[in-house]
Amino acid sequence: MEMNLEYIGSLVCHQAPERTIQMAGKYLPLCSRCTGIYLGFFTGVLYQFILWQTKIREIPSPKISIFSASLLGILIY
Numbered sequence: 762m763e764m765n766l767e768y769i770g771s772l773v774c775h776q777a778p779e780r781t782i783q784m785a786g787k788y789l790p791l792c793s794r795c796t797g798i799y800l801g802f803f804t805g806v807l808y809q810f811i812l813w814q815t816k817i818r819e820i821p822s823p824k825i826s827i828f829s830a831s832l833l834g835i836l837i838y
Contacts, residue, residue: 766790773799798836 770776770790780792791799821829 767776767788767790774791774795776788776790777792778788780794781788782793783789789796
């Protein structure tokens, strides 16, 4: 059973043509917004894994927490 990238992308992205980048006449499997969301998520997971390995296990400062919450609020809005 062969699955193409467009089908896999459709499971996790709406693939709106006005938000999706075209390369060589074909749309990418994820729109720009979803690419940013998933890339940010996986970067954050990797960052947390690296910090966990270095034994830095502190709660972020209130400044960083407020900044992160504001970015999340902008994303949701």
